[in-house]
Amino acid sequence: MRIFLSFLGVWLAGRVKLRVPFSISEEIRRNPQKHPSKEPQAKPFHFVSSCASFNLPFSSAVLFLLLIILQTSCYTLPPETSNKYPLLRLQEKYSIYLDATWTTKDAAALLKVFESIDPYLLNPQFSSWNISDDELENGIKIEFKDKSTHVTISRRALPTEESEEILSPEKHLFSAVVQFITDNGTNRSAIELIMRTRYGIDVPSHAALPSRTKNNTAKGYSDFENEDLMLIMSVLEEFPQSLHKTPQLKYIVRRVDKEEKGISSAMISRGYITFAESIFLRDHHSDTSQGRFHRDDTRKIIAHEKAHFLWAYVFNHQLKKDWSKLGGWQQDLTRESGWSTTQERSAFVTDYAYTEDPNEDMAESIGFYFIYPDKLRSCCPAKYEFIHNRIMLLYGKRWSPSNPM
Numbered sequence: 558m559r560i561f562l563s564f565l566g567v568w569l570a571g572r573v574k575l576r577v578p579f580s581i582s583e584e585i586r587r588n589p590q591k592h593p594s595k596e597p598q599a600k601p602f603h604f605v606s607s608c609a610s611f612n613l614p615f616s617s618a619v620l621f622l623l624l625i626i627l628q629t630s631c632y633t634l635p636p637e638t639s640n641k642y643p644l645l646r647l648q649e650k651y652s653i654y655l656d657a658t659w660t661t662k663d664a665a666a667l668l669k670v671f672e673s674i675d676p677y678l679l680n681p682q683f684s685s686w687n688i689s690d691d692e693l694e695n696g697i698k699i700e701f702k703d704k705s706t707h708v709t710i711s712r713r714a715l716p717t718e719e720s721e722e723i724l725s726p727e728k729h730l731f732s733a734v735v736q737f738i739t740d741n742g743t744n745r746s747a748i749e750l751i752m753r754t755r756y757g758i759d760v761p762s763h764a765a766l767p768s769r770t771k772n773n774t775a776k777g778y779s780d781f782e783n784e785d786l787m788l789i790m791s792v793l794e795e796f797p798q799s800l801h802k803t804p805q806l807k808y809i810v811r812r813v814d815k816e817e818k819g820i821s822s823a824m825i826s827r828g829y830i831t832f833a834e835s836i837f838l839r840d841h842h843s844d845t846s847q848g849r850f851h852r853d854d855t856r857k858i859i860a861h862e863k864a865h866f867l868w869a870y871v872f873n874h875q876l877k878k879d880w881s882k883l884g885g886w887q888q889d890l891t892r893e894s895g896w897s898t899t900q901e902r903s904a905f906v907t908d909y910a911y912t913e914d915p916n917e918d919m920a921e922s923i924g925f926y927f928i929y930p931d932k933l934r935s936c937c938p939a940k941y942e943f944i945h946n947r948i949m950l951l952y953g954k955r956w957s958p959s960n961p962m
């Protein structure tokens with residue numbers, strides 16, 4: 558009886574022209590360029606709508622039975638192949654082979670991260686990946702044995718449903734994958750590729766700088782080390798994806814700062830950021846008296862300078878006006894900055910935020926939002942909420958930075 562029903566089912570399916578199975582149409586939807594000839598009818602939802610509509614012309618009991626069977630099949634699909642999609646795609650595009658420790662959901666998260674870094678990135682070298690419960694530095698361990706690459710990802714790096722990282726749940730997996738792509742932060746061209754494709758930022762050699770710097774000379778500049786760039790990327794990644802690229806921020810330079818130690822600046826009209834070399838000196842202890850910077854202070858400076866570009870080119874007039882009001886800012890031509898505030902120092906996250914202007918107040922507050930959120934929350938809860946709701950959450954839902962608030 559089952560065989561007979563199946564036969565009738567196939568015949569009936571032919572009659573009602575069942576559409577493309579979900580897995581194939583899903584593939585086409587994701588890769589329309591690969592399937593230029595199969596467009597509109599390849600919508601994944603047609604299968605269900607066909608199932609729902611073809612019963613009308615038939616009235617016999619057998620066909621009614623078949624209808625029930627086929628209706629059930631509408632809900633028991635998707636076919637197995639759609640579950641394998643991320644695994645197959647990782648193999649096909651990146652030569653990545655996942656073992657049985659990976660669920661389809663984890664594989665989908667890994668694929669998403671790879672594709673978000675650079676849709677054209679290819680990694681033809683074979684690598685096998687497994688998940689471990691161990692805590693690993695940067696969430697990843699990369700080993701070379703038996704002429705191939707073995708990668709272990711820490712389970713903690715994988716996004717979870719309960720993740721507190723509402724802005725970017727894949728952040729930890731992203732930084733693990735960056736370690737892989739850049740050979741643990743040693744492959745300069747891979748680092749520069751990610752800087753360019755994900756954040757829109759070039760890293761010119763200091764020798765190539767003269768025509769691009771204020772003083773038309775390469776003197777006084779130095780090249781970023783790989784570790785500096787890895788640190789910069791990790792901070793830029795904290796921003797919502799739609800703010801990763803600010804088209805007006807084109808490149809970054811590193812200034813040798815024997816004098817004016819630690820002063821970095823956003824060259825807004827020229828389209829670059831000058832970072833002070835001393836903020837990258839390797840010192841994991843806070844010892845600013847020696848002119849050295851704690852790593853977190855360096856991270857805060859990076860976020861601060863990026864925020865100036867957002868203020869200049871992304872945030873709209875209303876947002877800036879509301880922020881200025883929140884800080885009690887008013888224009889004051891007697892002050893060098895052109896602004897003064899009616900509020901007390903305690904309502905600001907740093908002296909600098911208090912003494913300058915709404916723009917510096919915002920840049921400092923955004924730096925603290927990412928790096929020292931508790932400090933911002935305790936001194937200035939309304940500012941924390943403003944940045945969280947009106948900037949991070951809102952831009953977290955957007956895809957394009959060219960769509961200003």
Ligand SMILES: [Zn+2]
Pocket residue numbers: 861862865917920
């Ligand atoms: Zn500033």
